[in-house]
Amino acid sequence: MGEEGQVKLIKGRSGMMVAVPLLRMMALFATATATIVMAVNKETHTFAVATVGNTPVKLTIMAKFHHIPANVMFVIANGLASLHCLLMLSFSFLSHKYDLKGLRFVIVTALDMMMISLVSGAATATVFIGEIARHGNSHARWNKICDNFERYCNQASGAISASYIGIFFFMVVIMVNIFKREQLNTINNSTNA
């Protein structure tokens, strides 16, 4: 390793060494977008319920993201995933300094798998609660709320789509790590994860 590893690092970077940090950056953008878009989700709806004399009595109802526990889990899971991506990206740039006897690759892959499960769980839970919000559930007498809060629902849908794109990129990173492990190992002894 040593000299030859360093020279290979500087000169001809193989596609794999560039692809994995790039994919992680896309996953970082996607999950960070999902977190922020869901966290600022808020809508106020004012309508008149009665009229007293000449002045109408107005009722204001607000929809915030933390009214629904699934949205809270969504924000937390996507925030965790984006922090994880950030951490792994920084590790891959400082790869020749921190390598715990070759265990780093394994730890990163295992953590990636945990993260993808967490984010997919949060995203799917939010999708199904949103489905109840959009179509209601006549058997349980749960009314739909999206006809009053159109923008809130659309913004939540956008955040969920961003999260699924992030899951896709996570999956691609894991597959590259699993299938191209020997290539990544021989380029640089402290592997690029």
Next chain:
Amino acid sequence: MNKAQWIPIIVLRIVAMAAAFVATLLMITSHDSAKVLGMTFQAKYNNSPTLKYFVIVSIITTIYSLATLFVPPKKSRRPILVLDLIVTCFLISSFSAAVGVGQLGKQGNSHAGWLPICGQVPKFCHHVSAALIAGFVAVILYVLLLLFSLNNVLDLVAFKA
């Protein structure tokens, strides 16, 4: 690829298959009806898309566990790892969604005006809770299975840290 590495995987797969099968059965046989103020209030797993998704994913998990018991161990470690990961993702997502909707049924959501339904159909709620517990056991087993599959591919046990 010695036997000591394959026995825990096979045991885990059998137990996970059993857990997923039990979860499917419990969810399918859950139904209850109540008469409130003259209207019948019937609760079945069909009424909620989330619980239907849970049943479908549990069935897929059972069939997948059964199928991978018969796969030759040497050639196909990596595709099995990828498929394990995908099935674990599905399992965790269906369990999480079902728990979300279950919490909605048990405690309602005052902001959205959704009333809890467990007071009217307690038998249905208990059945669904039991199915979710079985699903949780399947989730835990599948996460362990994923780690074992990762060990098979990356040979973790040989690392001396």
